[in-house]
Amino acid sequence: MSAGFVLKPTKAFLDVPFGKHTPIFVAVTAAVFGMSWLNSFAFKTPHTFSPEFLAEQAKIGNVMERTNAPAVFLNPIMNKIPGNILGPDDVPN
Incomplete structure (x- = not known):
């Protein structure tokens, strides 16, 4: 090897106890679900998804x-x- 260094083994992730990874994973997962839940308050669905529009579309056919x-x-x-x-x-x- 001309670069003068050796890559470390990739098993280093498994050397760390799962008690160290699990809280971070749970926190990130909870943050993602929380932000997606809060997103529903910030952005309203378009009127084309309202029940009234869908009922009219069912009567008329495809709307463009x-x-x-x-x-x-x-x-x-x-x-x-x-x-x-x-x-x-x-x-x-």
């Missing part, structure tokens, strides 16, 4: 977003279009 609007409506941020206007049908005049 409108994508045939003029190009000005496809980039609403740059064109300063309010969020309640989705296409030309929503503009009063």
Whole structure:
């Protein structure tokens, strides 16, 4: 070996007692589950998953977003279009 060092054996993980690994594993697992539970309060589900929407979709069939609007409506941020206007049908005049 020209580098002048020898790699340590990989069994070093098993040399540490499980009483040292287990609390860390349990704490990290609890933190992940806790954060995912708190995430449900921060982010609401989209209206497309509401029971009313799903009932209407069952009556109508597959529902698809409108994508045939003029190009000005496809980039609403740059064109300063309010969020309640989705296409030309929503503009009063």
